[in-house]
Amino acid sequence: MATPEYTVVIGLEVHVQLRTESKLFCGCSTAFRPDDPNTQTCPVCLGLPGSLPVMNRKAFDLSVQTALALNCEIARYTRWDRKQYYYPDLPKAYQISQYDLPFSSKGWLEIAADDPAEPPRRIRITRAHLEEDAGKNVHDESGRGADSRVDLNRTGTPLLEIVSEPDLRTASEARRYLEDLRSLLLFIGVSDCNMQEGSLRCDANVNLHVHNADGTRTATPIVELKNMNSFRNVELAVEYETRRQWKQWLKTGQKIGEVPKQTRGWDADRNETFGQREKEESSDYRYFPDPDLLPVTTTVEQIEEIRRSLPETPAVRRERFRSVLGLTDYDTNVLLSQGPALTAWFEKVSQLCGDGKLAANWVTQDILRDLNADGVTIEEFAVTAEILGTLLKCIQTERITTKSAREVYAALRSDAAEEKAIAPADVDRLITERKLEIVRDTGAMDTAIAAALASKPEAASDFRAGKQNAIGPLIGMIMKQVGGADPKQVRERLIATIMAGA
Amino acid sequence: MIVRQSAGNQEMYSSMNRPLTSELIAQLQSGETTSRQLVENSLRRISELNGVLNAFVSIDADGALARADEIDQRRQAGKPVGRLAGLPVAVKDNMCTIGLPTSCGSRMLKDFRAPYDAHVIQRIVAEDGVLIGKLNQDEFAMGSSTETSIYGPTRNPWNADYTAGGSSGGSAVAVASGMVPLALGSDTGGSIRQPASFCGVVGMKPTYGRVSRYGLVAFASSLDQIGPLAGDAWGATLLLECISGHDKRDSTSLNVERPDWMSQLDSSLKGLRIGIADEYFVEGLDAEVEQSVRAAIRVFEAAGAEVVPVSLPHSKYAVATYYLVACSEASSNLARYDGIHYGHRAEKFSDLVDLYSQSRGEGFGTEVKRRIMLGTYALSAGYYDAYYLKALKVRRRIREDFDKAFASVDVIAGPVSPTAAFRLGEKLDDPLAMYLNDIYTISTNLAGLPGISIPCGLTKARLPIGLQLQAPALEEARLLRFAHQYQQATQWHREQP
Ligand SMILES: [Zn+2]
Numbered sequence: 001m002a003t004p005e006y007t008v009v010i011g012l013e014v015h016v017q018l019r020t021e022s023k024l025f026c027g028c029s030t031a032f033r034p035d036d037p038n039t040q041t042c043p044v045c046l047g048l049p050g051s052l053p054v055m056n057r058k059a060f061d062l063s064v065q066t067a068l069a070l071n072c073e074i075a076r077y078t079r080w081d082r083k084q085y086y087y088p089d090l091p092k093a094y095q096i097s098q099y100d101l102p103f104s105s106k107g108w109l110e111i112a113a114d115d116p117a118e119p120p121r122r123i124r125i126t127r128a129h130l131e132e133d134a135g136k137n138v139h140d141e142s143g144r145g146a147d148s149r150v151d152l153n154r155t156g157t158p159l160l161e162i163v164s165e166p167d168l169r170t171a172s173e174a175r176r177y178l179e180d181l182r183s184l185l186l187f188i189g190v191s192d193c194n195m196q197e198g199s200l201r202c203d204a205n206v207n208l209h210v211h212n213a214d215g216t217r218t219a220t221p222i223v224e225l226k227n228m229n230s231f232r233n234v235e236l237a238v239e240y241e242t243r244r245q246w247k248q249w250l251k252t253g254q255k256i257g258e259v260p261k262q263t264r265g266w267d268a269d270r271n272e273t274f275g276q277r278e279k280e281e282s283s284d285y286r287y288f289p290d291p292d293l294l295p296v297t298t299t300v301e302q303i304e305e306i307r308r309s310l311p312e313t314p315a316v317r318r319e320r321f322r323s324v325l326g327l328t329d330y331d332t333n334v335l336l337s338q339g340p341a342l343t344a345w346f347e348k349v350s351q352l353c354g355d356g357k358l359a360a361n362w363v364t365q366d367i368l369r370d371l372n373a374d375g376v377t378i379e380e381f382a383v384t385a386e387i388l389g390t391l392l393k394c395i396q397t398e399r400i401t402t403k404s405a406r407e408v409y410a411a412l413r414s415d416a417a418e419e420k421a422i423a424p425a426d427v428d429r430l431i432t433e434r435k436l437e438i439v440r441d442t443g444a445m446d447t448a449i450a451a452a453l454a455s456k457p458e459a460a461s462d463f464r465a466g467k468q469n470a471i472g473p474l475i476g477m478i479m480k481q482v483g484g485a486d487p488k489q490v491r492e493r494l495i496a497t498i499m500a501g502a
Numbered sequence: 503m504i505v506r507q508s509a510g511n512q513e514m515y516s517s518m519n520r521p522l523t524s525e526l527i528a529q530l531q532s533g534e535t536t537s538r539q540l541v542e543n544s545l546r547r548i549s550e551l552n553g554v555l556n557a558f559v560s561i562d563a564d565g566a567l568a569r570a571d572e573i574d575q576r577r578q579a580g581k582p583v584g585r586l587a588g589l590p591v592a593v594k595d596n597m598c599t600i601g602l603p604t605s606c607g608s609r610m611l612k613d614f615r616a617p618y619d620a621h622v623i624q625r626i627v628a629e630d631g632v633l634i635g636k637l638n639q640d641e642f643a644m645g646s647s648t649e650t651s652i653y654g655p656t657r658n659p660w661n662a663d664y665t666a667g668g669s670s671g672g673s674a675v676a677v678a679s680g681m682v683p684l685a686l687g688s689d690t691g692g693s694i695r696q697p698a699s700f701c702g703v704v705g706m707k708p709t710y711g712r713v714s715r716y717g718l719v720a721f722a723s724s725l726d727q728i729g730p731l732a733g734d735a736w737g738a739t740l741l742l743e744c745i746s747g748h749d750k751r752d753s754t755s756l757n758v759e760r761p762d763w764m765s766q767l768d769s770s771l772k773g774l775r776i777g778i779a780d781e782y783f784v785e786g787l788d789a790e791v792e793q794s795v796r797a798a799i800r801v802f803e804a805a806g807a808e809v810v811p812v813s814l815p816h817s818k819y820a821v822a823t824y825y826l827v828a829c830s831e832a833s834s835n836l837a838r839y840d841g842i843h844y845g846h847r848a849e850k851f852s853d854l855v856d857l858y859s860q861s862r863g864e865g866f867g868t869e870v871k872r873r874i875m876l877g878t879y880a881l882s883a884g885y886y887d888a889y890y891l892k893a894l895k896v897r898r899r900i901r902e903d904f905d906k907a908f909a910s911v912d913v914i915a916g917p918v919s920p921t922a923a924f925r926l927g928e929k930l931d932d933p934l935a936m937y938l939n940d941i942y943t944i945s946t947n948l949a950g951l952p953g954i955s956i957p958c959g960l961t962k963a964r965l966p967i968g969l970q971l972q973a974p975a976l977e978e979a980r981l982l983r984f985a986h987q988y989q990q991a992t993q994w995h996r997e998q999p
Contacts, residue, residue, distance in 0.1 A: 043618050047838050049611065049719040050598040050620060052752050082834055084881075086858055093837030150842070286881040288890060291723035291831055294753050 006249075007209040007217070008242050010174050011166035012234075014181060015159050016191045017133060017199035018062050023156035024132045025053030025096060025293075030157045032197050037138070037151035045156035047091035052292050055080075059158040060296060063103065063130045064306050066160060066190045069313050070125050072107030074303050079295040083285045088150050089135035099287040102129035103296065109164075109184070110315065111176045123177055124165035133157040154198075160191075166205065171238035178202060178231045179337075180314070187340045188311045195229055202234055206241045207256065210249060219256040220249050225273060228266045237266040241273055317343070325356030334364045342378045345385045352389025355396045362392060366409065382416030383409070390424040394431065401486055404436035437484040445490065448481035449474075449497050460498045471495070520680035520998050523589065523737030530577070530588050537570035537577075537588025537632060544590040544634050547681045554662055557675040559595050559653045560602045561635035566590070569632050576630075584630030585744055586684070591631040592676050593686040594639050597728070598717040599623055601633075606719050607641045607651030610839045610846045610865030620717020621752070622686055622728050622745045629744045634682055637672030641867045642836065643693055643721040645669050646939045649930055650869045657926070658700060659999040660965055664923040667697030673731045674701035678999060684732050684741045688718055690725045691824050692918070692943025695955035698731055699918035699968020702957040702997060704738045704985060705731045707943075709975045710950035711756035713742075714749030720835040722828035723754075725947040734995045735956065735985035739763050742978065756976075763979045767986040772806030774980075775911040781817040782916030782942055794959030794967040795917045801991050802915070802984065812907035812914060816899045817945055821937055823900065824944040825873075826880050826893035833877030839865060872933065901949040908974045913984055917942055918955045918968035946972050954981040957994040966997070 023030055026044035033039065043051040064074055081099035107125035135155040140146035162181070168174045182200065185191045193200040204225040209217045225241060228234045241264070248254065264273040312320075314336050321327040321335070335343050342363070350359035367388070371381060391408055394400045400408070408430045412422050431437055439445060452474045453460055462470035471494055478490050521529075529535040545563050552558050573588045593599070596606045598616035605611045619627070626633060641650040648656040648671025656671040658664040659679040666675045670687025674697035677685050687694040689707035698705025706729045713728045720726060730741035743764060748757045776799060783792060803809055841847035841861025848860030866874070880889035907914060919939055929936040946953035951972055958969035969988075973980045989995050 043616075046843065048598075048616065048618075048844070049604065049606070049614065049838075050596075050616065050715075050717040051618075052716055054751060054753050084834055084837060086837070086840060086855075088842045088854070091838060091843050093840055094834055284883045286834075286878065286883070286886075288830065288834070288881050288886070292720075292753060 004211065006211055006246060008169055008171075008238070009166045009207050009209055009219075010168035010171075010238060011205040012164045012168065012174060012177060013203045013205070014162045014164075014178070015201040016066075016162065016185060016193065018059055018066075018158040018160055019189070019191050020056060020059045020062060020158055022056055022058075024056050024059050024130070024158040025156055028156065032194075032199075033153055034136075034151070037149070037153060040153045041155070045091075046152060047093075053096060053290075055293060055296065056158070060103070060130065061306055062190050063128070063158070063160050064298065064303065065188065065310055066185065067104035067107060067128045068303070068307050068310055069184055069188050070104075070107040070109055070128060070162065072104035072125060072128055074298060075101060075103050075105070076299070077101070077295055077297050078103040080290040080293040081287045082290050083131075083287055085285060087134070087137075088148070089137045089152075089155070091135070091152060091155060095131055095134065096290055096293070097131035097287075098129035102127045103298075104128045109177065109181060111173065111180050114170055114172055121167075121173065123167045123173075126163045126165050128160055128162045131159050131161060133159040171235045171242070174204060174238050175231050175235040178234060182231075183314045183336060183339070187314050187317070187336075187343075189340070195231075202228060204228070204234060204238055206238055206245070208242070208245050208249060220245055221254055221256050221259050222261055223273075224261060224263045226263060226265050226276065229268070233266055233268055236268075236271060237273055240266075240271065244273065321356070325350060325360070327356055327360050331357075331360040331364055334368070335360065338368070338378075345378045348385035349389045349392060352386065353392035353396050355392065358392055358396060359389075362388065366406075370413065382422060383412055384424075386424045387412065387422060387427065390427045394427065398438060400431055400436050400438060400484070403487075404431070404434075404484070407434065407436065435484055438486050439482045439484045442493070444482055445478070445485055445493060446497075448478045449490075449494050451481070452477040452494075453497065453501075460501065463495075463498055471498070520678075520733060521683065522733045523683045523740060524734075526589060526683055536574045538567060538574055540588060541566050541570040541590055541632055541634065544682055547679070548634075551659070551679050551681065554657060555659055555666075555675050555679055556654055556656045557637055557666075557672040557679065557681060558592065558635045559605065559607070559638050559651075559672065562601055562633065565601055566632050566634050573630050573632065584628060585740060586626060586629040586631035589631055589684060590634045590682045591626055591684045591686070591741075592634045592637050592673070592682045593623065593626075594643075594670050594673050594688055595636040596639060596643055596688055596719040596721075597622060597636075597686065598719070599633070599636065602636050604636070604719065605652065606643070607639045607653060608865065608867070608870070609652045610862075611719075612652060612846070614845055616717070618717065621714035621749045623717065625745045625747075626686075631684070631744070637670070637676055637685060637687075639672055640669035640693075641870050642719070642832070643669040643688055643690055643726075644832070644869050644873055646692070646696055646936050647924070647926070647929065648672060648697070649926065650867050652867070655926055658923050658965075660702065660923070661963070663925055664965065665700065665926050665928075667700030667919070667923060669693040669697075670705070670731070671697045671701075674698050674703055674705065677701070677703045677731045677733060680998075684730065684737055686728055686741070686745070687731050688721075688726055688728050689943075689947065689953075690721050690727075690828060691947050692940040694729045694731060695943050695946075695953055695968070695970060696919050696940065698955040699957075699970075700923040700966060702960075702966030702968075702994075702999070703731055703733055704735055704954065704956050704995065705729065706738050706742060706954040706978075706981065707946060707952060708742060708746065708978055709756070709952045710947075711754050712952070712976070712978065713745050714747075714752040714755045716749055716751040716755075720831075722831040723835060724831060725824075725828055727947070734989050735954075735982055736764075736767065738954070739767060739982045739986070742982075758976065761979055763982050766979045766983050769983055770806060771802060771984065771987050774807045774913070774984075775810045776802055776807050777810055777812035777907055777911030777914040779812050779814045779817070779907070779914060779916060781814045782914075786920045786938070786941075787917060788921040790959075790961045791917050791919070791921060791967050795915070795969055798958040798969045798988065798992075799915055801988060805987055805991060807984075810911050812911055814900075814903045814907060814914075814945065816896060816903050819896045820900060820945045820948060821941055823893045823896045824940070824948060825876065825937060826889050827897060827948070829873040829877030830880045830890050830893075831877065833874045833881065836866075836870070836874055841865070869933070897948050900945055904945070904949045904951060904972075904974070912973070912977075913980055914972045916970050916972075918970040919943070922961045922963075922965035922967055942970060951975055952978045952981055954985050956985045956988060957997065958988075958992070959994060960997060
């Protein structure tokens with residue numbers, strides 16, 4: 001492989017809304033209600049004269065929990081700063097944020113390398129800090145120049161900003177980092193990470209380190225990419241930007257520091273980035289410590305207590321699935337990628353049937369397929385974890401065959417489709433009704449074999465003459481007699497009888 | 503009372519005995535008077551004098567009378583009533599009230615009506631005080647003369663050609679002229695104590711965090727504190743006890759037990775030590791003021807207190823430090839007045855940035871703009887360390903000066919202001935001269951300490967002179983006790999315009 005001409009250097013800034021009941025500095029609800037603007041507000045989040053912020057310790061603890069899951073160091077002492085700028089969605093004309101003393105720093109998130117044979121990559125996290133979200137400007141999009149409006153429902157929602165070091169080297173790594181970060185946040189339950197509702201937002205800083213002939217490297221100007229509303233778009237934007245910057249370098253030879261930091265937006269329709277305002281004009285936020293809020297101190301005991309209450313991270317869960325349940329990496333990835341609800345559903349099935357692999361097979365194949373077909377979430381799925389667990393237990397104990405289980409499952413699904421209530425007890429009922437229980441009584445099987453051979457004696461001689469599929473019809477006849485018989489066992493016994501009779 | 507107007511025409515008002523809070527309470531309790539009578543007296547007095555003095559900017563006559571009647575009925579029925587029951591009270595126009603506008607003396611908020619009551623308003627209502635109206639002030643409390651208000655200047659009842667001091671000039675005048683027995687002001691660098699001194703009433707700035715700032719429109723958050731103005735120390739004690747206490751809506755509100763100050767007022771001063779700092783008797787201090795202040799200190803000595811010299815070496819940096827800290831915070835606190843959500847909005851503008859600059863340009867007065875620009879500059883990239891951060895360091899030194907001084911004394915005594923009241927317009931165009939007026943009061947705010955201003959004399963021109971006492975944090979009891987004992991021994995608080 002030829003030596004690459006440059007290295008791509010990517011750092012990501014992710015903003016995540018924390019799933020707290022109330023806002024960061026007042027008691028208003030954080031629910032997403034775009035249809036009822038300005039209904040979740042009070043003097044504090046409206047920034048009315050005389051109002052004062054009071055920190056929501058729950059939101060703070062939740063962010064500490066997140067930072068711990070990201071392996072960050074937690075500051076024993078942190079404080080709030082005002083980031084000042086004018087915008088209609090910012091009613092105080094400053095955002096309460098954290099500037100030089102963030103509550104956490106120096107963490108990391110491990111992601112798989114592009115080449116699965118390579119060891120995982122540890123992406124360093126510079127810092128994670130807490131701030132209040134702004135509101136939303138609603139502009140007239142009719143083109144008729146009507147008034148712009150401001151919805152302050154979102155104002156004051158706790159927002160965690162997670163800044164990575166420029167450790168990412170490819171667009172697909174950037175995407176994987178975001179997917180794994182999202183998965184982590186979902187599994188520890190601190191955010192719903194809904195990009196459409198804006199509860200997860202991402203900006204990317206991208207530049208190239210050009211490899212010179214003498215072995216040195218030259219950094220190109222850093223570009224900040226914005227308005228990418230999906231992980232796929234982040235990947236596409238970084239790919240596009242890499243190509244654009246390389247062309248730009250060949251054309252201009254501009255190095256970092258020679259031009260002001262540029263901000264570019266992603267146009268998902270044209271699949272290209274476009275230049276936005278230059279960064280320098282709004283660079284002085286005049287940060288200073290907010291005199292209305294006290295610094296926050298966190299003791300080692302408090303940190304340990306929060307650590308103890310930290311839910312299992314995807315990384316820990318992945319390891320447990322591998323070592324305890326014996327799942328393949330593939331199955332584990334499929335399960336985890338579906339999020340915490342489906343993973344919890346799977347774990348319940350696995351516990352009930354006592355066979356993780358069996359449960360994983362069913363969940364990753366049958367269940368995911370049917371969820372997709374029905375267009376429902378696992379919470380809405382009629383076949384509950386209890387029902388499937390009961391059914392799979394019957395396979396696990398060799399009470400029924402996998403084929404019979406599929407028949408029962410299909411029957412349950414069609415009952416549910418007809419709006420009939422279904423319950424775990426129905427598994428037993430259907431097995432009995434359809435005579436699916438595996439027949440271990442060889443006497444009954446032998447009787448059926450003898451009867452089949454007697455009705456089609458030519459099949460036995462054909463088989464002995466080497467026609468392997470001559471006994472197919474016989475097996476069908478026998479299975480009709482003993483419905484719960486294991487077809488494999490029937491086949492073996494039939495062959496043994498034919499050969500014995502030769 | 504004689505009110506001389508600048509136009510030269512003299513008007514005579516019926517001289518009225520200005521009763522003290524304690525006397526009014528006694529009359530209410532004995533049935534000699536009712537709350538309705540007190541409120542009617544208040545309203546009459548306001549209608550007589552406010553045209554000239556301009557202390558009130560809004561009045562809720564109907565609301566006050568209805569409330570007075572309700573309290574009278576409760577008292578007559580023998581039901582329990584609060585500690586301020588039936589007393590007329592007025593507050594500075596920077597405290598949010600549902601019933602009346604909260605303008606801060608600014609065109610920016612001229613028609614602003616808060617949808618909530620400030621903590622102190624809730625406390626007054628809870629103690630059955632009767633809110634009469636809102637009082638004039640310098641625009642956004644930035645000033646020392648109550649001349650920068652959109653409503654025009656407030657005049658000094660002792661001589662209407664003179665300023666009332668500021669920024670709580672309306673509060674001091676309302677009490678001094680007998681419009682109300684009790685008023686609330688706010689003090690960021692002397693804004694209660696200096697007008698109290700100029701108008702001959704008691705004014706107190708409590709320890710930072712003693713009174714919740716919830717609903718006080720911010721000027722400089724780390725310095726602002728609400729406090730009482732009254733005819734005497736007893737009245738100030740009562741009102742301060744009523745408004746003090748922890749409020750979880752203000753993160754800087756101190757979660758401490760509120761002591762019973764009232765019961766300590768009568769304790770002797772024997773054995774207590776009064777600190778006298780050379781730094782408080784420097785060039786620029788008016789001779790008459792110095793004489794009166796030194797005479798007051800001798801009164802304390804006669805009462806058994808011991809005078810001890812102390813040193814506050816960083817006092818000389820206080821004015822510079824104060825204006826950097828206060829203006830920096832103000833530039834941020836006042837940024838929200840941008841014409842978007844409430845307050846003044848320019849009628850003509852070309853785009854968003856123009857909307858901001860036109861609205862703010864029209865809505866704010868000169869002094870407010872000056873301070874916003876100064877603060878914005880001090881917080882700007884490249885200047886932050888040299889100005890804002892440096893000011894914070896000096897602020898710490900000033901605090902340490904007081905810590906050292908209070909290791910050897912119980913209170914520190916000195917003048918409130920270098921001079922008695924100055925003429926209207928005299929310093930309006932000379933901001934530096936105006937700022938230097940706060941030279942003795944601002945350290946108290948920088949250090950977060952309690953300070954009190956009490957009348958201690960009159961100039962030959964019959965303008966009041968104020969004595970300032972400062973104490974360690976949370977030692978309001980000491981200040982009130984010194985003030986009360988002084989008023990037991992002297993009659994300066996009985997002097998009336
Ligand atoms: Zn709110």
